[in-house]
Amino acid sequence: MRLSTVILPVRPWHSGGRDEWLRAEQLGFHTAYTYDHLSWRTFRDGPWYGALPTLAAAAGVTGRIRLGTLVTSPNFRHPVTLAKELMSLDDLSGGRFTLGIGAGGQGFDATALGQTPWTPKERADRLGEFLPLLDRLLTEPSVDAEGAFYSAVEARNIPGCVQRPRVPFAVAATGPRGMRLTARYGQAWVTTGDPKIFETGTPEESREALRLQLEQLGKICAEAGRDATELEKVLLTGFTPDRGAPLESLDAFVDFAGRHIELGFTEIVVHAPIPDSDFASDPAVFERIATEAPAQLAGVRPA
Template identity: 45%
Template sequence: MLNIMPTTGEKMRVGVRILPSENWKIAQHTWRLADQMGFDHAWTYDHVAWRERMRQTWFSAIPTLTAAAAITQKIGLGTLVSSPNFRHPVPFSKEIVTLDDLSSGRFMLGLGAGSGGADAEVLGSKPWSATERSERFDEFVELTEKLLRTAVTDYSGQYYRAVQASADPDGQARTRVPIAVAATGPRGMRTAARHADIWVTNGYSPKPGLIAPNATPALVKDQINKLARICEEEERDPLDIGKLVHLTQGHAILKSLGTFVSVANEYRDMGVTDLVIPFPHKTSGAHEQLKVLEQIATAVLPQQAPTT
């Protein structure tokens, strides 16, 4: 049965992840197609360089999303995810607000703690310990939220500071930019419970930054239960935070339309509100995967459209 509507009446949103690895003359067609297909959101990675694609074509996330905003109409656009590795909340928040304006409010900010590798080393700083990375991320999210939610921000933390910082060029707070926090451990989940509109998981990686993470329904269900307990400790209703599953190794879900519906229903039934799958790239089987994606757009996405 082609149905991915939760019993609560909330419709699970479906999005795609598009790699920033093509010249814009080619890439623009992918972003436009995702919009025309009716996907709820489209995301790209925010890295200086990325694992096996080191020394290969790889573009910057924010200019890519800015260009995508100019050629799309309805689809949400976001980073999945931006990290403290090479960004500071003050100048970054200005870019966020600008992109939100250019996209007419369609921007969604995905944040993550980041990991080792090129992003962490390119600026020449010493590698951060796991503790420092967690502490930095907590401050990074806290300050970013303040910058986006208040007109003028003063902040003095252990790692970040802001003095009379105003992210919005109009001097107003923009409450509409959704913040999606990626977290699979307890400390990151607590950060999400405190600050996020949406919690994000991509599963688990034994070596973050070096080995791609993988998500399974059993793993995600356990993570959602842990998040619920932390939300209750933070006096936040677990149902008040969205749950986004990013299937970084999700090409298998595009084996067939039936496979997609089966997997999507399993995630929906455990309370997942958003599912993000990879847009077929230049890999073996990409042509067949694109056909399945087109079937999803035709047979599934219309069910997700808001009722009037």
């Protein structure tokens, strides 16, 4: 089981931000991710820094921990410029970068460039074109493409990624279209659970919804000729009916994580504490989870 963390880009680099990334490595987390947004929900009126520059800075002060976005979306990105930045981040990190990517949603990112918010179908259509083009841009030295939404003319990415054939893609998807993209292009699959039961559901209902998602992913992979066991299955916590309860104690987290590992998840991601926010938690408990939970969960296997 991999235990990873999300560090939201809300602290200035020289006033706590740098130390937080260093501490994540010291605590032994597998990966430290950050959200790739222009702003996000309750943090809208406070500090919020850019994901890719933050990850570049983190690459320069760490040496072991993997780094990544969770997740990037087409809302304000273009495959051509993003590919160049990803290739550079992979180089800066010495091949430690993972791209979390999804269709995005409504919110600040969806309108910051002046566009009308896309419907769920439009977001899925765009991701369906964005991801294949990004795959080409990161694996071919020069790309020409003309699509309905994204085009490239002699877009060059030489020498390519440190990781071969390219940086890994962790695709966030809960529906069949996104899961088909995962089966075709992903090295990992990401979910936050079933948003329809976040407010009113129970932990038991959430686990059943996740079991059905994993089952659907397995079927779609089989249809695509892909072995679903090749994919890492990543659960980003904090968005199931349990909310912050798993971070209330070491025992609570071990119970929560163990139940989800038994479902088939191979990576659990927890948010680094942010006081007075939706992600407030006890830093001492968070550090115990990072340092003690992996050993306690080592023997847990999918049921």
